[in-house]
Amino acid sequence: MNRVLLSTRKGLVELSGRDGGLHYDKTHFIGDPVSVTATDAEGRWWAALNLGHFGTKLHRSEDRGRTWREIAVPAYPEKPEDPDDPNTWTLQQIWCLEVDPKVPGRLWAGTIPGGLFRSDDYGDSWVLNEALWSVPERKGWFGGGYDQPGIHSVAIHPQDSNHLTVGVSCGGVWKSHDGGDSWTLVGEGLRAAFMPEDMQFNKAIQDVHRLVVSPTDPNRVWVQHHNGVFVSSDGAETFTELEPEPSAFGFAVAVHPTDPDRAWFVPGKKDEFRYPVDLAMLVNRTNDAGKRFTAQREGLPQEACFDLVYRHGLAVDDTGDRLVMGSTTGNVWFSDDGGSRWQSVSTHMPPIYAVAFAE
Template structure:
């Protein structure tokens, strides 16, 4: 179990903050802002060394880039070559609008990182995040490009590649998700990808056999049971147990008045049957608020067969925020801690696996992503 002091990494619309906690997670010290006024889409501490911080930054006048820190944000260095699509002779190629997802490689590859971008692109670094190159076939493959749709399609802040999941048993085996474009699997280190769409619903009136119309919000692979994946989708909550290829809609077991639409999904690091979601209003107009203004996490301890509402300490009414797909995370303590960042700039924490919640910070900018790490000296 983790015994070091945790640090909660908060990426927001207007900068980044670090919350340093004590070993009991009772007291937290807010450090920041870093990159004030700049969009931070993801901020991650390398779990393999406990030292390297990577930040996906959109700087406005300079465009999208990455920054690295080896001293927990005391100093930052810009990546020498951030993710960028291959150039074309006539200059008609795509441009990265922002890096959306950062994923450390496996422990066997301590300098490897992966990145997903908007519009959809997959990139890899082999030197700790300093230089990046396009990875795999899909960035410019005509079929995948068709599935990606246009840059006007997808989510309000642009289409994106996310949820890069690497099988801890085999670094050649990985999954990615595209909004839009669906979930895809590679077993040959990215040389080819195969869609995994069976069983998934799409918005009424569209063809579920066409990857373009699939919008996975968040896909997670169980650390201790890597043949199991969970997905929070635009059209529900799903589970996939390999070698099967058909997703099962476990969100049908959620309370009907709440539904199973949302963005984030968090797995227990040791129990593959335990997971959390944070539903939002899934009405046809998609207001992107908590249902009825009453936010709550929902936990399942049996792989999605049943769900328990967890709202003790959260606002009981008139709280119209929601939680983005990267803005919920868990630590690795014996009694798990959960952390939620809201679109209204509040940061909520639970030290008892969601049974009760307390507010750690208010009045931050809109929170885009949360992650937690344990720094090593």
């Protein structure tokens, strides 16, 4: 473990791993909201900034954050006159960035309002994936936590870069086997309890909060949904709904790098509340594909706690032992034993949107 990157409302905070823990190092883009970061094995870092009135910006470092250069952002074409399409065609936020480890230069960006973009030159230029943008169901996508729909999860098959699985809020789960030239709506068994009863199993309106594919068994797919935790054993074609206590609501998912049946979730009280159940923080872990969940509380606040962990606010490193978690109230925790015990890293960071381990 060398570095942890925190994407926060007031900059990109860099933590260094030493003395058995995590320690503050520096802040990049201080004062600016950073929505998400990405890194590759050669030391490139990417940071997406969401500057509100001044728009979305994207920066790349070639030297692990020592210097940065602004690069292109994904851009939508001009919206045609279409009364059936209620969504905007203007970039509002880069919600996820994924580096393809097998194709040099290739990145995928999931955005609000629901566009998927690809770059083959390390982010110097971007192309909208027209095939997904053109599926008829997209006009029925709608916003979950934001007013517009968004793509927050892009999972690249570990053996096949042409095999992609995408999570949309609210628009369900989509798969491509040809690099994005065509897409199939999947996710039989996902259930949207907030919809009328006759629409709850409609795959095209599911509010997937986060989707993660196991790196060693791509058939194992984990989803934290608005109203449940779901697991798939057939590559997201079908899902089984699980019932973790004390709540199935949450945003974040982390999956063990070598054990597809082990995953972590951060439950909360849903809808208008969005704080820990009984104001007591916990992380749920399953070691058996969701048959049982263990509430991990040691080192986490158990009273007067209002922390919420966003979709990308929980990460596990390549060992499967070290986890880091950041919250909306600026708390950061670290575990080096698979989440059994947590230690506080900071209690006074800005609100944290995403966390990531960096080489």
